[in-house]
Amino acid sequence: MTKVYKYYLIEDESKLELPAYIDQPEYVRNKSAGYSLQIVGWFMFMWLFMPVLTLFLWWFEGQTIYQQLVIQAQPNSPLSLINIVVMILSFIGLLLLWATYNWARFSGKDRRKTPVAVAVPQLASSFKVNTADIINMQQARNLTLYYNNKGFLEFFETNHQLKKRISA
Known part of the structure; x- marks a missing residue:
């Protein structure tokens, strides 16, 4: 069984019990x-x-x-x-001997490289979804992923709409 947690935004500021001087510039001179x-x-x-x-x-x-x-x-x-x-x-x-060894070994060599781009089919197979769903996830502004207790993706929401249920 999967637990889904929902978070709500409080729109009525009177429920927050904020002090009177917060967000009021006349108190901060x-x-x-x-x-x-x-x-x-x-x-x-x-x-x-x-x-x-x-x-x-x-x-x-x-x-x-x-x-x-x-x-x-x-x-x-x-x-x-x-x-x-x-x-x-x-x-x-x-410590100085070790630092000298590392300086002699790594000076002038930049071994950092840009990571290889992951293809859409490879990304889809790692999440166990189809490529259309991965493209939808990549283009979404808001994305929520729901996982089961075993760590597998069950379903996802894009732009606050339930998009697709995934069968594991």
Whole structure:
């Protein structure tokens, strides 16, 4: 059994419960002044509070890194500072080596091509409909396809009219 869902447009705007100021220009005066005030407010916020927040986070993270890597780490442990630096540098080297290989392999070659156009009979066979129906679907301005539970096309509507029922 196939379920068909229908969607309806609400034409009576009183059922939408919209606030009074929407779509009424007398409630929205001088938009440029409001936007300018908002931009000035954000700049003031960033100018005043972001440096303080940044300094606090740098201090907190610096204390944490110092505690973990310098005070608690043993010189021969796997998480020593020297081992971490060596791992980071080796990963950077591998990434640069891979990028160089890809650049040498693909530089100057445009391998992209336009896709091959699909013929109408091939498209009709993939949807399991006849070619006249595919031509009608291609020329329709509005098209709704209805599928069954197995994923096969059952029928379609063009321009809000039931056009053809397809037997699977």
